[in-house]
Amino acid sequence: MLETATIIEDYGRRFVVQTDNGLLLEANTRKKRTDFVCGDRVHIQQINNHQAVIEDYLPRQSLLFRQDEKRTKLLAANVTQVFVVTAILPEPNLDLLQRTLLACNAANIPAFLIINKMDLLTDKEQNREDFYRHIFRLPVIKTVAINNDISDLKNKMRGACNILVGQSGVGKSQLSNALLGENKAKTGDISLNEKGKHTTTFSKLYQIDDHTSFIDTPGMQSFGLNHLSIDKLLYYFPDMQHLIGKCRFHNCRHLQEPDCAIKNAAQNGEINQERLLFLQKIIREKI
Ligand SMILES: Nc1nc2c(ncn2[C@@H]2O[C@H](COP(=O)(O)OP(=O)(O)OP(=O)(O)O)[C@@H](O)[C@H]2O)c(=O)[nH]1
Ligand SMILES: [Mg+2]
Numbered sequence: 001m002l003e004t005a006t007i008i009e010d011y012g013r014r015f016v017v018q019t020d021n022g023l024l025l026e027a028n029t030r031k032k033r034t035d036f037v038c039g040d041r042v043h044i045q046q047i048n049n050h051q052a053v054i055e056d057y058l059p060r061q062s063l064l065f066r067q068d069e070k071r072t073k074l075l076a077a078n079v080t081q082v083f084v085v086t087a088i089l090p091e092p093n094l095d096l097l098q099r100t101l102l103a104c105n106a107a108n109i110p111a112f113l114i115i116n117k118m119d120l121l122t123d124k125e126q127n128r129e130d131f132y133r134h135i136f137r138l139p140v141i142k143t144v145a146i147n148n149d150i151s152d153l154k155n156k157m158r159g160a161c162n163i164l165v166g167q168s169g170v171g172k173s174q175l176s177n178a179l180l181g182e183n184k185a186k187t188g189d190i191s192l193n194e195k196g197k198h199t200t201t202f203s204k205l206y207q208i209d210d211h212t213s214f215i216d217t218p219g220m221q222s223f224g225l226n227h228l229s230i231d232k233l234l235y236y237f238p239d240m241q242h243l244i245g246k247c248r249f250h251n252c253r254h255l256q257e258p259d260c261a262i263k264n265a266a267q268n269g270e271i272n273q274e275r276l277l278f279l280q281k282i283i284r285e286k287i
């Protein structure tokens with residue numbers, strides 16, 4: 001008999017599921033299927049007291065994923081809010097950040113930006129916060145995870161299925177522990193992370209209360225956007241959306257074309273020059 005469960009730990013091919021009766025089971029897939037992900041609601045066949053096979057997933061409310069030439073990497077299913085975590089240290093990877101936010105917009109999942117490690121603040125950081133607000137038009141939440149200074153985050157998460165994503169070492173697992181009020185997630189030293197070693201190696205879904213959950217994920221280094229089509233790209237740039245359809249050519253790629261509304265706007269300071277360069281970089285990847 002099939003039972004319904006939720007994937008709460010995701011090791012790629014191996015999973016832990018929680019049945020609707022609260023039972024935790026190790027689960028594998030049939031035929032090496034890899035199209036399941038943390039947050040998925042699934043039908044399972046229980047094998048014994050601690051093992052099950054995942055048969056299929058139920059319709060998804062949302063799906064966050066990245067895609068490069070080689071493969072599609074699912075990040076989470078059914079999340080209703082994404083928290084993109086940055087920190088004062090390590091230095092934010094702006095390319096990764098912008099890509100992540102494009103993917104959130106494309107997946108139609110509201111995003112928030114976290115600046116963690118505010119205890120390490122310097123003057124430079126103020127500019128960065130303004131930049132984020134201006135460019136991404138997103139709520140910015142400041143936290144100090146090590147001091148459990150996360151009340152804004154907790155409020156924003158309430159009642160939603162949330163996910164923490166971002167580069168390695170920004171404090172996603174430290175935030176997870178602060179949210180849970182106990183040290184369940186392993187946290188790591190940044191110096192190790194800088195050598196490319198990620199502390200968190202699998203995604204895990206935690207329940208805060210009956211209506212609130214979040215997923216802690218492994219750090220990301222890249223974010224492929226192969227799945228976004230050129231003609232829809234501008235819709236995912238909140239700072240450029242108003243210029244859609246204003247270029248001389250309807251199929252303008254905003255590169256060499258004359259009378260390009262995007263390039264003009266960047267020239268007169270209406271949109272940020274770095275954003276134009278980022279847009280052009282993404283477009284060049286697609287032609
Ligand atoms: N000063 C300071 N350090 C913090 C804060 N939050 C986290 N850290 C430290 O930053 C380091 C990395 O934290 P993690 O939570 O492991 O980072 P992560 O984002 O989960 O990293 P990955 O699992 O590799 O993706 C640890 O040494 C934490 O103690 C903070 O608010 N302030
Ligand atoms: Mg972690």
Ligand SMILES: [Zn+2]
Binds near residue numbers: 263
């Ligand atoms: Zn144009």
